[in-house]
Amino acid sequence: MAVATQAFKGNLKKALAGLRRIDLEGLRWRVFDAKGQVLGRLASQIATVIQGKDKPTYAPHQEDGDMCIVLNAKDVSVTGRKMTNKFYRWHTGYIGHLRERSLKDQLVKDPTEVVRKAVLRMLPRNKLRDDRDRKLRIFAGSEHPFVDRPLEPYVMPPRKVREMRPRARRALIRAQIKAEQGSAGPIVKKKK
Amino acid sequence: MNKDKIFKLAKGFRGRAKNCIRIARERVEKALQYSYRDRRNKKRDMRSLWIERINAGTRLHGVNYGNFMHGLMKENIQLNRKVLSELSIHEPYSFKGLVDISRNAFPGNKLAVKDGSSIAV
Numbered sequence: 001m002a003v004a005t006q007a008f009k010g011n012l013k014k015a016l017a018g019l020r021r022i023d024l025e026g027l028r029w030r031v032f033d034a035k036g037q038v039l040g041r042l043a044s045q046i047a048t049v050i051q052g053k054d055k056p057t058y059a060p061h062q063e064d065g066d067m068c069i070v071l072n073a074k075d076v077s078v079t080g081r082k083m084t085n086k087f088y089r090w091h092t093g094y095i096g097h098l099r100e101r102s103l104k105d106q107l108v109k110d111p112t113e114v115v116r117k118a119v120l121r122m123l124p125r126n127k128l129r130d131d132r133d134r135k136l137r138i139f140a141g142s143e144h145p146f147v148d149r150p151l152e153p154y155v156m157p158p159r160k161v162r163e164m165r166p167r168a169r170r171a172l173i174r175a176q177i178k179a180e181q182g183s184a185g186p187i188v189k190k191k192k
Numbered sequence: 193m194n195k196d197k198i199f200k201l202a203k204g205f206r207g208r209a210k211n212c213i214r215i216a217r218e219r220v221e222k223a224l225q226y227s228y229r230d231r232r233n234k235k236r237d238m239r240s241l242w243i244e245r246i247n248a249g250t251r252l253h254g255v256n257y258g259n260f261m262h263g264l265m266k267e268n269i270q271l272n273r274k275v276l277s278e279l280s281i282h283e284p285y286s287f288k289g290l291v292d293i294s295r296n297a298f299p300g301n302k303l304a305v306k307d308g309s310s311i312a313v
Contacts, residue, residue, distance in 0.1 A: 056249035056280040060241070 035072040043118035070138040074111035112138040242277035249280030263294025
């Protein structure tokens with residue numbers, strides 16, 4: 001375990017950055033596992049916890065959210081065609097220099113930025129936003145250097161998955177049948 | 193006379209607004225207008241803050257705010273939101289009792305699992 005944590009020395013500095021600036025240590029350390037979670041739904045839960053809105057002692061003028069650690073950020077999933085079609089755009093300030101990068105490339109380049117952008121854009125834009133950003137620690141893999149703290153895993157609320165639309169369901173059934181045909185044998189079945 | 197009153201009200205203002213009468217007069221007028229408006233807004237803001245706190249407190253027990261209040265209305269419990277929010281902070285066990293009453297009155301949520309303890313910092 002010690003060898004593994006020392007393995008990413010570069011990220012160690014980033015992971016512990018600004019930890020001294022956070023005053024209260026009566027906070028809990030919540031661990032989110034992003035493996036297989038949908039990006040936006042996970043980010044919405046993280047944003048609620050980071051703001052402290054799940055505590056009855058919430059006050060809008062003070063910052064009392066829990067520390068959030070997100071693991072396996074590279075395994076976060078999205079629905080639809082967002083993996084290739086979702087673009088992160090930014091303008092550099094020079095005329096005509098609108099840059100864009102797709103989700104796939106961003107995951108290759110820096111997977112933590114995907115979750116970080118998603119959460120930051122869900123927080124209210126006020127003076128507490130930077131402090132809340134400091135409470136959020138995201139790791140691409142499943143190792144993190146906070147093993148000596150009292151960690152609490154966060155259980156995501158059960159999700160109601162919408163029933164598939166008829167056309168998509170028919171396409172899925174056709175794809176299944178094609179897979180069966182390819183593996184089993186030339187038995188032709190017509191499904192309507 | 194009026195000038196002194198204005199300067200007295202302009203304490204803590206930024207820049208020339210606390211020292212020069214022409215600017216201070218405008219800023220003080222605006223400040224008084226804001227305070228008139230905000231005396232009414234405060235009531236709205238406080239109620240919304242109570243509702244947020246009650247929501248957080250009930251979600252720790254698996255019920256959301258809407259169903260909770262519906263259950264309380266059904267049982268004709270007339271505690272107001274201010275008291276409920278205070279209970280949720282300082283009297284967590286009594287609040288849990290109220291949540292149970294509401295859950296029995298209105299078959300709301302039976303969320304399977306909730307994270308951590310219900311007593312916050």
